[in-house]
Amino acid sequence: MSINEEIDKKHIKNLVEIKGIGDKLTEKILNSVGGEKNLFSIVENLELEKLTDIDGISQRKAIEIMNKLLGNPSTNFLKSERAIQLYEEIIDKILDYTNTKYSENRIKLLSPLNDKNKIIDRINFVMESKIKVSKLPIIKLRGLMKNLSDPVLVKPKYDASKAILTESPEDNDYLIDLGLNQYFPILNLSSSSSIEDELQEYELIFYVYSQGFLDVSDDDNMVLISKDSPAHEIVPDIILDYFNQNLELFEKVLETRKILNQDSVLEDIPRILSELNSYKLKDVDLDSVLSKAKKDADEKLKIAIKSVDIEGDEVLELLNNNFPPKIDKIFDDILTLSKKEIKEITGIDFDPFLRKYPLELDGEEIERIKFRENSRAENEYFDLKVRSASYLESIKEKAELEVKEALKFDFEFALGSFAFEYDLNPPIIGENFNLKDVIHLNLALEKGEDIQRVDYCLNKNENVALLTGANSGGKTTLLETISQIAIMAHMGLPVSGKEVEIKLLDEIYHFSKKRSLDAGAFESFLNVFMPIVTTDSEKLVLLDELEGITELDAAVKIISSFIDMIKESNSFGVIVTHMAKELMNYTDIRVDGIEAKGLDKNYNLIVDRTPRMNFLAKSTPELILKRIYENSEGRLKEVYGEVLKKFK
Numbered sequence: 022m023s024i025n026e027e028i029d030k031k032h033i034k035n036l037v038e039i040k041g042i043g044d045k046l047t048e049k050i051l052n053s054v055g056g057e058k059n060l061f062s063i064v065e066n067l068e069l070e071k072l073t074d075i076d077g078i079s080q081r082k083a084i085e086i087m088n089k090l091l092g093n094p095s096t097n098f099l100k101s102e103r104a105i106q107l108y109e110e111i112i113d114k115i116l117d118y119t120n121t122k123y124s125e126n127r128i129k130l131l132s133p134l135n136d137k138n139k140i141i142d143r144i145n146f147v148m149e150s151k152i153k154v155s156k157l158p159i160i161k162l163r164g165l166m167k168n169l170s171d172p173v174l175v176k177p178k179y180d181a182s183k184a185i186l187t188e189s190p191e192d193n194d195y196l197i198d199l200g201l202n203q204y205f206p207i208l209n210l211s212s213s214s215s216i217e218d219e220l221q222e223y224e225l226i227f228y229v230y231s232q233g234f235l236d237v238s239d240d241d242n243m244v245l246i247s248k249d250s251p252a253h254e255i256v257p258d259i260i261l262d263y264f265n266q267n268l269e270l271f272e273k274v275l276e277t278r279k280i281l282n283q284d285s286v287l288e289d290i291p292r293i294l295s296e297l298n299s300y301k302l303k304d305v306d307l308d309s310v311l312s313k314a315k316k317d318a319d320e321k322l323k324i325a326i327k328s329v330d331i332e333g334d335e336v337l338e339l340l341n342n343n344f345p346p347k348i349d350k351i352f353d354d355i356l357t358l359s360k361k362e363i364k365e366i367t368g369i370d371f372d373p374f375l376r377k378y379p380l381e382l383d384g385e386e387i388e389r390i391k392f393r394e395n396s397r398a399e400n401e402y403f404d405l406k407v408r409s410a411s412y413l414e415s416i417k418e419k420a421e422l423e424v425k426e427a428l429k430f431d432f433e434f435a436l437g438s439f440a441f442e443y444d445l446n447p448p449i450i451g452e453n454f455n456l457k458d459v460i461h462l463n464l465a466l467e468k469g470e471d472i473q474r475v476d477y478c479l480n481k482n483e484n485v486a487l488l489t490g491a492n493s494g495g496k497t498t499l500l501e502t503i504s505q506i507a508i509m510a511h512m513g514l515p516v517s518g519k520e521v522e523i524k525l526l527d528e529i530y531h532f533s534k535k536r537s538l539d540a541g542a543f544e545s546f547l548n549v550f551m552p553i554v555t556t557d558s559e560k561l562v563l564l565d566e567l568e569g570i571t572e573l574d575a576a577v578k579i580i581s582s583f584i585d586m587i588k589e590s591n592s593f594g595v596i597v598t599h600m601a602k603e604l605m606n607y608t609d610i611r612v613d614g615i616e617a618k619g620l621d622k623n624y625n626l627i628v629d630r631t632p633r634m635n636f637l638a639k640s641t642p643e644l645i646l647k648r649i650y651e652n653s654e655g656r657l658k659e660v661y662g663e664v665l666k667k668f669k
């Protein structure tokens with residue numbers, strides 16, 4: 022099962038599910054989004070932003086509510102602010118690979134789990150995505166999927182130059198129910214006695230008949246449509262506008278599916294729409310064709326007539342306004358040719374000329390033809406529109422589904438890209454913490470000799486250890502790496518290491534050294550810290566230089582008591598400290614050390630970032646002092662020099 026199915030199969034649970042967040046908040050959410058139906062649609066489309074828009078709902082809260090409504094299991098895994106931050110930093114890193122709002126929101130909903138099978142399912146899903154992504158043209162796909170979203174609904178365009186005509190007020194109401202009055206005015210035959218005159222004011226009438234009261238001739242500017250036709254056959258623009266408006270989206274989805282070797286119903290859309298759009302271009306400018314034809318024919322007549330010998334009685338005929346046969350023949354020949362040329366250009370077979378010299382255009386006939394042709398063209402165009410709209414309507418649902426699939430693919434693509442770029446590997450879920458070749462995510466993408474992958478382990482017998490050693494040696498970084506790996510594994514993600522074994526636990530606590538020492542800080546720290554060892558749940562506890570919380574002697578007593586309690590439990594712990602020696606007086610504990618051997622020629626620390634087990638390494642602050650001394654100038658350099666002398 023993939024994570025995709027996991028969410029797809031979920032039916033949004035009853036609102037009872039969010040009652041857990043309190044009746045007041047539930048009511049506030051429902052009021053803000055406009056009721057249960059809207060809330061369900063928000064959840065279905067994972068629109069987190071619509072929840073965060075509500076006053077007083079933070080991103081974290083919105084995620085909690087959304088997960089509740091989706092029926093996703095909630096865990097209480099992340100127990101300290103720093104653990105939550107580290108989790109959010111992981112999410113942020115994955116978000117860099119999302120292209121759509123939908124997958125962005127789905128990534129935000131990836132929380133730590135506690136069910137081993139679900140975790141393994143997710144890890145497998147991400148690993149499959151990683152392999153898939155590795156074979157795809159990543160940059161091209163990113164370009165195609167950037168900002169993809171569901172198709173937009175199109176606002177109807179009202180056109181008052183055309184009208185729909187029905188035969189009864191009931192039919193009117195029926196069409197209004199279909200929403201067609203948003204496109205054209207709707208009139209009905211019985212509405213007024215002067216209705217037939219009113220109809221003359223419109224360029225085109227869509228006559229939606231049920232009985233067929235009106236006799237429609239070729240010369241009427243009317244399109245006949247049966248009342249039983251579906252809405253898109255009466256106003257095909259409903260569906261055509263929708264596809265036109267979303268054409269770019271469908272084209273991108275089509276392209277994406279081609280790359281993924283998936284078939285698609287979207288293939289024909291661009292052709293159909295461009296055929297429709299180019300159809301309009303076939304309109305010819307009849308007036309200019311005719312004026313050119315007249316000019317050409319006049320010219321030809323002039324030349325031909327000039328070379329005719331006219332005899333006496335022919336002159337008489339001319340004086341009677343009759344053309345003698347010779348002249349008639351010339352007119353016949355030239356006008357036949359001209360008619361042929363006009364037909365070739367316009368497709369219309371008619372005689373636009375009055376026989377005179379120079380020729381005259383027959384205005385009345387031209388108007389009649391224009392009207393007839395316009396009506397014919399409108400009818401043909403309308404038929405084409407209906408055919409296109411019917412086809413598009415038949416694939417609309419599938420087309421929308423393909424867009425949804427592309428959005429879902431972006432979720433898979435983001436996870437796969439993240440796993441691929443960071444070269445993540447599936448952890449082994451076991452009983453110990455056995456980290457091999459691990460690296461902090463912040464360093465994982467950096468290249469360079471000084472980036473070192475690290476090994477570290479904790480097991481049942483040595484479930485807690487002190488981490489000591491060189492300033493800037495990488496202790497904090499390793500502690501955070503352990504957290505990241507535990508959090509990522511619980512989220513069902515592969516981790517940044519090779520053959521990493523981890524144990525699934527109930528809770529993770531990470532306390533960083535960057536804690537403010539405000540008044541009351543010590544007391545509030547104790548209130549958070551000590552209860553950790555009072556519950557039976559299995560924990561991972563990571564402490565970074567806690568000694569700053571109070572005076573050294575007291576800190577040592579507190580921390581050593583804490584260590585003893587962890588040792589007795591099924592929990593695991595790592596404590597970064599510069600007071601290992603002092604702590605060893607109070608408790609028996611494994612001490613690991615990161616040792617700095619000196620400075621290289623560029624004054625960089627020579628250090629093996631992998632701690633040595635059972636090794637108390639010195640802090641060697643003099644190395645850092647030496648480095649700063651070498652890199653500073655003037656009076657400051659002198660000061661550092663003085664300090665350094667004291668280390669000799």
Ligand SMILES: Nc1ncnc2c1ncn2[C@@H]1O[C@H](COP(=O)(O)OP(=O)(O)OP(=O)(O)O)[C@@H](O)[C@H]1O
Nearest residue numbers: 471472473474491492493494495496497498499630
């Ligand atoms: N495995 C590693 N490979 C490369 N650089 C690392 C590694 N681990 C840590 N560093 C770098 O070393 C520097 C110091 O790391 P960190 O702060 O973790 O050391 P620390 O031992 O906690 O120092 P301090 O005791 O002074 O607080 C950081 O710039 C960090 O990016």
